[in-house]
Amino acid sequence: MNKQTLIEAHNRIEPFIHKTPVLTSQLLNEKSGCNLYFKCENFQKMGAFKMRGAANAILSLSKEERQRGVVTHSSGNFAQAVSLAAQKLGVKAYIVMPKNAPQVKKNAVKTYEGEIIECESTPQAREATANKIKEEKGASFLHPSNQDEVIYGNSTAAIELLEEQPNLDIILAPVGGGGLIAGTALAAHYFSKKCKVIGAEPKAVDDAYRSLISGKIETNTTFATIADGLRTHLGDRNFPIIQKHVEKIICVEENEIIKAMQLIWERMKIIVEPSSAVAFAAVLKNKEEFATKNIGIIISGGNVDVKNLPF
Amino acid sequence: MNKQTLIEAHNRIEPFIHKTPVLTSQLLNEKSGCNLYFKCENFQKMGAFKMRGAANAILSLSKEERQRGVVTHSSGNFAQAVSLAAQKLGVKAYIVMPKNAPQVKKNAVKTYEGEIIECESTPQAREATANKIKEEKGASFLHPSNQDEVIYGNSTAAIELLEEQPNLDIILAPVGGGGLIAGTALAAHYFSKKCKVIGAEPKAVDDAYRSLISGKIETNTTFATIADGLRTHLGDRNFPIIQKHVEKIICVEENEIIKAMQLIWERMKIIVEPSSAVAFAAVLKNKEEFATKNIGIIISGGNVDVKNLPF
Numbered sequence: 001m002n003k004q005t006l007i008e009a010h011n012r013i014e015p016f017i018h019k020t021p022v023l024t025s026q027l028l029n030e031k032s033g034c035n036l037y038f039k040c041e042n043f044q045k046m047g048a049f050k051m052r053g054a055a056n057a058i059l060s061l062s063k064e065e066r067q068r069g070v071v072t073h074s075s076g077n078f079a080q081a082v083s084l085a086a087q088k089l090g091v092k093a094y095i096v097m098p099k100n101a102p103q104v105k106k107n108a109v110k111t112y113e114g115e116i117i118e119c120e121s122t123p124q125a126r127e128a129t130a131n132k133i134k135e136e137k138g139a140s141f142l143h144p145s146n147q148d149e150v151i152y153g154n155s156t157a158a159i160e161l162l163e164e165q166p167n168l169d170i171i172l173a174p175v176g177g178g179g180l181i182a183g184t185a186l187a188a189h190y191f192s193k194k195c196k197v198i199g200a201e202p203k204a205v206d207d208a209y210r211s212l213i214s215g216k217i218e219t220n221t222t223f224a225t226i227a228d229g230l231r232t233h234l235g236d237r238n239f240p241i242i243q244k245h246v247e248k249i250i251c252v253e254e255n256e257i258i259k260a261m262q263l264i265w266e267r268m269k270i271i272v273e274p275s276s277a278v279a280f281a282a283v284l285k286n287k288e289e290f291a292t293k294n295i296g297i298i299i300s301g302g303n304v305d306v307k308n309l310p311f
Numbered sequence: 312m313n314k315q316t317l318i319e320a321h322n323r324i325e326p327f328i329h330k331t332p333v334l335t336s337q338l339l340n341e342k343s344g345c346n347l348y349f350k351c352e353n354f355q356k357m358g359a360f361k362m363r364g365a366a367n368a369i370l371s372l373s374k375e376e377r378q379r380g381v382v383t384h385s386s387g388n389f390a391q392a393v394s395l396a397a398q399k400l401g402v403k404a405y406i407v408m409p410k411n412a413p414q415v416k417k418n419a420v421k422t423y424e425g426e427i428i429e430c431e432s433t434p435q436a437r438e439a440t441a442n443k444i445k446e447e448k449g450a451s452f453l454h455p456s457n458q459d460e461v462i463y464g465n466s467t468a469a470i471e472l473l474e475e476q477p478n479l480d481i482i483l484a485p486v487g488g489g490g491l492i493a494g495t496a497l498a499a500h501y502f503s504k505k506c507k508v509i510g511a512e513p514k515a516v517d518d519a520y521r522s523l524i525s526g527k528i529e530t531n532t533t534f535a536t537i538a539d540g541l542r543t544h545l546g547d548r549n550f551p552i553i554q555k556h557v558e559k560i561i562c563v564e565e566n567e568i569i570k571a572m573q574l575i576w577e578r579m580k581i582i583v584e585p586s587s588a589v590a591f592a593a594v595l596k597n598k599e600e601f602a603t604k605n606i607g608i609i610i611s612g613g614n615v616d617v618k619n620l621p622f
Contacts, residue, residue: 021332042580262617269353269582269613302580306573311618 001152003190009152010159013055016088020044020157022164027267032283034290037168038264039161042272042302046080046112048229049157049180049300050144054081056153057142058089066091068138073119073126075101076229077301078144083114094139096129104305145177146235154183159191161296168195171296172279175199175208175249176230178238184298185245195296199242199249200282202227202257208234208242209249226254226310229275229300250282257281258310264299273304312463314501320463321470324366327399331355331468333475338578343594345601348479349575350472353583353613357423359540360468360611361392361455364490367464368453369396377402379449384430384437386412387540388612389455394425405450407440415616456488457546465494472607473502482607483590486510486519486560487541489549495609496556506607510553510560511593513538513568519545519553520560537565537621540586540611561593568592569621575610584615 023038041049058070069092072082079095086093093114097106098121109116119129134141143150157180158171173184185197201209202225210218217239223231234242252260261277263284264270276299283290283297334349352360369381380403383393390406397404404425408417409432417427430440445452454461468491469482484495496508512519513536521529528550534542545553563571572588574595575581587610594601594608 047580265582265617269358271576271580271582306576306620307622309617309620 001148006152006155006159006186006190009056009149010156012059013052013153013156016045016055016085017051018044019160022161023268023270025268028263031263032290033287034283034292035294036283037161037165037294037296038268038299039157039296040270040299041157042270042276042299044301046077046084047301047303048077048081049154049298050077050081051085052156053150053153053179053183054078054142055085057147057149058082058085058091060149061140065140068140069094070142071096071130071133071137071139072142072144073097073130074144075105077303079105079114080108080112082142083109083112087113092139094133094137096126096133098126143235145179145232146237148237151179151183151186151238151241154180155187157298158184158187158296161298162187162191162195165294165296166192167294168192168296169293170196170198170290171298172198172200172282173298174227174230174275174278174300175201176227176275177232178208178234178242180298180300181208181246182238182241185241189245196247197245198247198282200279201249201251202230202278203251203253205230206251209251211239212243212246212249215243227257227275227278229273230278250286252278252281252285256285260284262311271302271304271306272299273301274310276300276302312459317463317466317470317497317501320367320460321467323370324363324464324467327356327366327396328362329355330471333472334579334581336579339574342574343601344598345594345603346605347594348472348476348605348607349579349610350468350607351581351610352468353581353587353610355612357388357391357395358612358614359388359392360465360491360609361388362396363467364461364464364494365389365392365453366396368458368460369393369400369402371460372451376451379451380405381453382407382441382444382448382450383453383455384408384441385455386416388614390416390425391419391423393453394420394423398424403450405444405448407437407444409437454546456490456543457548459548461490462494462497462549462552465491466498468609469495469498469607470502472609473498473506476605476607477503478605479503479506479607480604481507481509481601482609483509483511483593484609485538485541485586485589485611486512487538487586488543489519489545489553491609491611492519492557493549493552496552500556507558508556509558509593511590512560512562513541513589514562514564516541517562520562522550523554523557523560526554536568538568538586538589540584541589561597563589563592563596567596571595573622582613582615582617583610584612585621587611587613
């Protein structure tokens with residue numbers, strides 16, 4: 001892949017996504033001591049950056065592949081993203097979800113006409129069920145984070161951010177499966193001469209932090225973080241990109257995530273999900289390091305249950 | 312006053328306010344059956360349109376008047392707006408507040424260096440205390456809604472909205488003291504040939520609705536609405552403007568306000584205060600009337616206690 005790969009991904013998905021706004025806040029600049037530029041993917045279609053990767057992955061399939069449909073296992077934003085992108089492209093979407101997934105998440109998928117296939121709530125059952133659909137229907141499997149087309153699609157958020165703010169010194173993005181941070185790192189590498197990329201990860205699920213140190217993919221033993229979008233593992237497609245192009249990963253505590261989230265809500269008047277607040281929490285935790293710099297932050301999404309908030 | 316009065320107000324306050332964005336939502340358009348354009352004053356400085364009227368009122372004072380300071384009685388957004396506008400202009404702001412006002416509101420005023428003068432929590436005590444400051448300090452009294460300069464300042468939100476969307480058929484704004492709807496009506500009158508203005512008011516405090524019918528200023532007997540910004544009365548400066556230029560007022564129930572607010576939060580991912588949701592609630596309640604039309608909605612503000620939500 002090269003710069004052209006990302007440009008093509010961007011051109012491919014542009015008709016199907018929002019060019020989301022880049023917001024600033026004088027109050028949050030004062031509070032953090034740097035110049036913050038928030039790329040607001042909470043305003044993206046279906047409410048998260050995942051639309052970019054899902055759209056690029058489906059658009060990269062051949063006509064024959066599209067006719068057989070796509071399948072993924074996810075109970076979160078990627079399930080909605082695949083359903084919506086598939087709906088817009090007239091492609092059948094099979095979404096494998098654990099039986100005990102919240103009804104609100106099932107409803108979101110149904111809104112976009114995704115077909116839900118229920119399974120037991122183990123990773124093994126999810127994979128087996130997805131494989132079965134793949135074989136029975138000939139559907140193409142889409143991974144939420146560990147797939148090249150998804151990573152390239154994700155890169156377009158940072159490409160747009162750098163187009164609007166070419167003077168960024170650093171972009172921070174949250175790290176879950178690694179698909180967003182890998183895409184962001186590729187975008188900075190190809191579209192900026194000086195912009196570095198730093199990941200932010202909840203301490204409770206710091207597999208990427210530990211993987212960068214050990215040089216091999218580490219796993220989490222728990223998923224006890226409020227940042228539900230980040231309760232997952234690095235993959236073998238995105239880890240090498242992260243190793244090569246990501247400066248480092250900063251870990252933050254749960255109370256720091258909640259505090260950062262509340263600050264964004266109260267000061268910027270926008271709704272962001274806990275995963276989105278992780279990068280801003282990393283800035284607040286390391287003010288000296290970021291002082292006076294131009295900092296981009298990818299706000300990954302805004303899908304949160306407003307009836308069940310952590311503050 | 313004439314069109315030029317409003318243009319001058321806009322020029323006067325422009326350096327001190329944000330030109331707030333106009334947002335749209337495909338989902339809310341589908342849900343309401345019309346084309347909605349939300350003028351997002353929740354992104355205004357201090358989080359509400361009140362900044363516009365306060366800035367215009369202070370900027371309209373003479374140099375001598377500014378030196379003696381300004382005084383208002385408010386425990387809400389206008390207190391913050393006067394404090395911030397005064398701070399930016401190097402003017403002393405005296406804010407009369409009831410002793411039992413929430414600490415969070417007192418803190419907001421202190422952030423902007425407003426001087427709080429406490430009084431008993433009756434309208435009489437508020438007025439008497441404000442009058443005392445006026446006499447002792449020579450400070451100019453600023454009314455939150457019933458003052459020409461405040462109304463002209465408020466008009467600038469709709470002026471910007473009409474500049475960006477000249478094809479609006481109707482603009483809806485919430486009605487509390489009447490300062491926003493009066494300013495909005497003047498803006499539509501002078502800056503559009505076809506745009507009508509409709510007010511939206513909680514049924515629980517429907518003094519403006521009843522006043523338009525009876526032809527004289529009616530009062531509320533209770534203030535039992537969740538829309539805290541609208542717990543007030545029409546005034547003799549704005550009522551004649553409303554009589555002349557506002558098409559009608561639509562009343563909505565409390566549960567309709569809460570439902571509209573939750574829809575805006577969940578679908579648009581922006582934080583709006585209950586008062587702001589009143590106008591959208593009026594659209595949802597009268598879908599046939601607004602069907603297929605281009606509708607502007609003034610989102611009045613976003614100052615809400617995220618720890619204490621109605622849903």
